[in-house]
Amino acid sequence: MNAPVPFAIKICGLSTPETLEAALGAGADMIGLNFHPKSPRFVTLERARELAAMARGRTAIVALIVDWDGRRAAELVEALKPDWLQLHGSETPDETAALRRVAGRPVMKALGIAGAEDLGAVAAYRGAADRILLDAKPPKDAAFPGGHGRPFDWSLLAGLDPAQPFMLSGGLDPANVAQAIGLTRPAGVDVSSGVESAPGVKDPARIAEFIAAARKAAAAVQEGSQA
Ligand SMILES: O=C(O)c1ccccc1N[C@@H]1O[C@H](COP(=O)(O)O)[C@@H](O)[C@H]1O
Numbered sequence: 002m003n004a005p006v007p008f009a010i011k012i013c014g015l016s017t018p019e020t021l022e023a024a025l026g027a028g029a030d031m032i033g034l035n036f037h038p039k040s041p042r043f044v045t046l047e048r049a050r051e052l053a054a055m056a057r058g059r060t061a062i063v064a065l066i067v068d069w070d071g072r073r074a075a076e077l078v079e080a081l082k083p084d085w086l087q088l089h090g091s092e093t094p095d096e097t098a099a100l101r102r103v104a105g106r107p108v109m110k111a112l113g114i115a116g117a118e119d120l121g122a123v124a125a126y127r128g129a130a131d132r133i134l135l136d137a138k139p140p141k142d143a144a145f146p147g148g149h150g151r152p153f154d155w156s157l158l159a160g161l162d163p164a165q166p167f168m169l170s171g172g173l174d175p176a177n178v179a180q181a182i183g184l185t186r187p188a189g190v191d192v193s194s195g196v197e198s199a200p201g202v203k204d205p206a207r208i209a210e211f212i213a214a215a216r217k218a219a220a221a222v223q224e225g226s227q228a
Pocket residue numbers: 013014033035037040041042065067089134136145146147148149150151170171172173191192193194195
């Protein structure tokens with residue numbers, strides 16, 4: 002039997018040393034650096050290297066990319082040395098497996114969920130991705146494919162194979178994360194907008210509140226499943 006993976010809390014879209022330090026101090030397990038140019042959380046490689054140097058050895062560093070090819074991803078890995086790649090575009094299972102191979106890093110594949118039919122994609126990525134991240138589907142006219150602060154209907158996840166681990170994202174915040182964890186029992190949670198005071202502006206107090214609430218709810222689920 003595989004060893005259980007510890008519950009992971011990821012704070013995504015960090016772009017300043019101060020807010021990164023807030024996430025590290027509050028105990029984030031993963032931090033996300035966003036390389037999608039249309040995102041309000043976009044960081045240059047230079048800024049990302051500065052932040053990664055602060056974070057290395059204290060948390061897992063995740064580089065978020067959207068529909069990149071393998072050569073570009075491998076160059077980013079060489080320059081930044083992230084622990085993970087987060088693929089948040091329309092990468093197919095084959096492209097996901099190829100990116101993982103070429104870049105030599107574990108990959109977290111984000112899948113957009115709006116209805117029960119979207120859950121079918123999850124099985125297709127088994128073996129291609131190291132983690133599945135279930136996010137709300139972006140609005141149709143959206144300029145970027147994630148980070149819109151919108152939740153999806155969590156009750157849809159009752160239709161998922163209970164043996165399938167996943168991380169949950171999409172519209173999570175300090176006030177709803179405990180309910181989301183209790184209902185869906187994810188292997189981790191990921192947040193961006195819900196810990197901001199404005200798009201792209203992270204709020205240290207909300208980061209700390211989010212991490213404390215998620216940690217407490219995950220511990221309660223764990224205790225409940227052991228009882
Ligand atoms: O945050 C962004 O700007 C972003 C841009 C492009 C792709 C993904 C992005 N963020 C990811 O989206 C989800 C949900 O974010 P939110 O909490 O609803 O704002 C999360 O996994 C982020 O990593």
